[in-house]
Amino acid sequence: MPLASYGVVVGRLVRFAREDPDDFGSWYHGKMYIAAPAGEYECAVDVSTPSGVPVQYREVRNLNPQLFASTAALNDGWHLLASTPTSGALDYIRSPLLRGSGGCVTVVYDPLFAWLNEILKSPRFGWIDSTADNALNLLEQRLLGCERVYVFGAPYSTGLGVHDIHYNQGDPPGPFQHLDGIWQDGGTVIQRPGGELTAVLTKFKPQSLTTDGNGLPL
Structure with missing residues (x-):
C-alpha cells in the first residue's frame, strides 16, 4: 500500500x-x-537516525x-x-527529470564518453553517506538566495507541513515496506536565480534502487 497522500508544496x-x-x-x-x-509550511528532511540506520543524500543539478x-x-x-509519470510526481529510478539535462556542451560522439555520461546520470550514482552536517550544509548552501522551492512528500496529519521528503520505495x-510505491518519492527541487533547477534527494541506505512495479525491492 503506497503513501495515503502525496504531493508538492510550492513557495518562497x-x-x-x-x-x-542533542535533542x-x-x-x-x-x-x-x-x-x-x-x-x-514546515518541511522536515531526514538526514540521520538515532537507531543507526544510515541515511544517504544525492544532488542532481541542471534539471x-x-x-x-x-x-x-x-x-x-x-x-x-x-x-503517475505525467502528474509531476518524482521517482528516483524512473524520472527522466532526475537525470539532469547534461548542460549545453556539444561534443563529438565517443562511445566511452557516452558510457561514462550514462553512469554519471544513473540513479545509482552519486550517493553520499550522510553525517547529518554534510547533507544539511549542502541543502542550506543550495537554498541560499533561491527564488522558489518545491518540496515533494506527504502532508502532515495535523497542521501545515510536509514529511517523507525522501525515497519512498525499495x-x-x-515496518515501512507497506508504504512503498512508485512515483511517490520525496525530495527538494530548488529554483535558483536565472532558472537553474537543482534537486537534493535523500534515502535510507538499506533501500534498494532496483524495484518492481509496486515499489518493492527486487
Missing part, C-alpha cells in the same frame, strides 16, 4: 533551520519553512526545465499529485 523559502543534535525525536531533520497562501514545466507552472501552495521487509 522563509528560513532554514536544524534541529538540536530531537525519532529522526534528525533539517527544516525548511515555506511561505504559501494557506500559511507557512531539464522542459521536463519540470508543469510543476513550475503551479501556484504557490500545496498540490496533490497522482502517483524498503526491506519491516
Whole structure:
C-alpha cells in the first residue's frame, strides 16, 4: 500500500533551520519553512537516525526545465499529485527529470564518453553517506538566495507541513515496506536565480534502487 497522500508544496523559502543534535525525536531533520497562501509550511528532511540506520543524500543539478514545466507552472501552495509519470510526481529510478539535462556542451560522439555520461546520470550514482552536517550544509548552501522551492512528500496529519521528503520505495521487509510505491518519492527541487533547477534527494541506505512495479525491492 503506497503513501495515503502525496504531493508538492510550492513557495518562497522563509528560513532554514536544524534541529538540536542533542535533542530531537525519532529522526534528525533539517527544516525548511515555506511561505504559501494557506500559511507557512514546515518541511522536515531526514538526514540521520538515532537507531543507526544510515541515511544517504544525492544532488542532481541542471534539471531539464522542459521536463519540470508543469510543476513550475503551479501556484504557490500545496498540490496533490497522482502517483503517475505525467502528474509531476518524482521517482528516483524512473524520472527522466532526475537525470539532469547534461548542460549545453556539444561534443563529438565517443562511445566511452557516452558510457561514462550514462553512469554519471544513473540513479545509482552519486550517493553520499550522510553525517547529518554534510547533507544539511549542502541543502542550506543550495537554498541560499533561491527564488522558489518545491518540496515533494506527504502532508502532515495535523497542521501545515510536509514529511517523507525522501525515497519512498525499495524498503526491506519491516515496518515501512507497506508504504512503498512508485512515483511517490520525496525530495527538494530548488529554483535558483536565472532558472537553474537543482534537486537534493535523500534515502535510507538499506533501500534498494532496483524495484518492481509496486515499489518493492527486487
